[in-house]
Amino acid sequence: MDIAGKNVVITGGASGIGRGMCERFASMGANVVVSDINADGAAEVAAAIGGTAIACDVADPASVEALIAGAVEAMGHIDMFFANAGIGAGGGIDTDDKMWDLSMSINAMGPAYAARAVVPHLAERNGAFVITASVAGLVTGPVSFNYAVSKHAAVGVAEWLAINHGHEIHVAAICPTVVDTPMIAEFGGALMEPLSVDHVVDAVVAGIAAETFLILPGEGGDQMLKAKLNDYDGFLANLNQRVTAGAG
Numbered sequence: 001m002d003i004a005g006k007n008v009v010i011t012g013g014a015s016g017i018g019r020g021m022c023e024r025f026a027s028m029g030a031n032v033v034v035s036d037i038n039a040d041g042a043a044e045v046a047a048a049i050g051g052t053a054i055a056c057d058v059a060d061p062a063s064v065e066a067l068i069a070g071a072v073e074a075m076g077h078i079d080m081f082f083a084n085a086g087i088g089a090g091g092g093i094d095t096d097d098k099m100w101d102l103s104m105s106i107n108a109m110g111p112a113y114a115a116r117a118v119v120p121h122l123a124e125r126n127g128a129f130v131i132t133a134s135v136a137g138l139v140t141g142p143v144s145f146n147y148a149v150s151k152h153a154a155v156g157v158a159e160w161l162a163i164n165h166g167h168e169i170h171v172a173a174i175c176p177t178v179v180d181t182p183m184i185a186e187f188g189g190a191l192m193e194p195l196s197v198d199h200v201v202d203a204v205v206a207g208i209a210a211e212t213f214l215i216l217p218g219e220g221g222d223q224m225l226k227a228k229l230n231d232y233d234g235f236l237a238n239l240n241q242r243v244t245a246g247a248g
Contacts, residue, residue, distance in 0.1 A: 001128060001170060001208050004029035007075040009067070010115070012085030014041025015177060017132060020083060022195035023202060025048055028205075033071045036085070058085045058110035059102075068117045079125055080208075081118045083111035084132040086154075088181050090144035103146040108153035115161055123168040127209065130172045131158045135221040137230045138175050139235070142243045151163075162213055168233075170211050176200050177220040 008025050012018035014036035026032045026049035036042040039055035046053035052074045056067040071078055087106045090099050111131045117187030122129055134141070158173035165171065178194040200217045207215035216222050228235040 001211055003080070003205065003208060005029045005031075005072075006032075006079035007077055008080045008082065009033040009035060009036045009071045009078055009118075010084055011056060011067075011110070012083040012132070013045055014038045016053075017083040017174075017197055018060040018082070019045055019174075020201045021084065021205050022051065024201045024205065026051055029080075030080075031075050033067075033074060035067055044196075046096050056085075058104035058113065061113045064113045067203050068121065070115075072121065074130050077125060078118060078121050078127065079105070080128040080130065081114060081122060082130045082132070083114045084130075085110055086132060088144065088147055090146040091147050095144075100146050104153065107147070107150035108157065111154055111157045115157065119161070119169060120166055123165070126169065128170040129161060129165075130204075130208070130215075131155075131175060132174045133158065135175045135177045135216070135224060137173075138221070139224045140239075149166065158213070170208075172207055172211075172213055172215055173222055174200070174204055174207070174215045174217070176203075176217040176226075179217075 003025050010018050010022050010032065013022045014032035018036070022032050022034050022045050032049060032051035033054055034042045034046040035054050035056045037055065037057050039053070042055060044054040054067050054070045054175045057063040068078070082246050085106060087102055090103060115129060119129060131154055133154040134151040136148045137155035141148040155173050155175070158171055164170040176195055179197060179200055195218050203215055203217035
């Protein structure tokens, strides 16, 4: 699948991976709608790349539907939708209900709401629906309880869509390890070197071209997934030891 000339919508486009994709895709000849709950940030990115800014709260179904309608009005149709918006902050066993609600509504229900609204449009053009999940959604993450669980759900959304709609659209899940974005500070450190946004976007471009479901930037995620599949108990025990050692 070629990005050049496509009409693309990217949520969470004001910063981080979303901004990186907006900038790269525009440079490749795509028409880009930059969407974010941060309207000013979306407008800034859109102005820089010659795109269109549409504010959206991905946790609000009505806002998501308005985004799709606005994008169709602005561009005529949608070829690719990137459900990239996410939230990372959280904690451990004592994470409060408000944070759980935020994580699930943004990281999991956000892509689900988007799929409900945009998949019929994409199916008309054999388009693509891509979710930014996380390696934490494949192998879990030892830092934030609510983040790991909500990203598992995000991967589940992508898998279900691939099974039920893969004959009419391409579905992909982006599952990077730690990425050098403003979100990294919310986790208070990491167990591995962070990837650059450019590194992640390179992998996304390659994955879209190859039409693969799982996009794993860097080698770390692939190694972790294989370790988990080869020895599930040992993988969890190893993470437990590393977390315990770090706490000590």
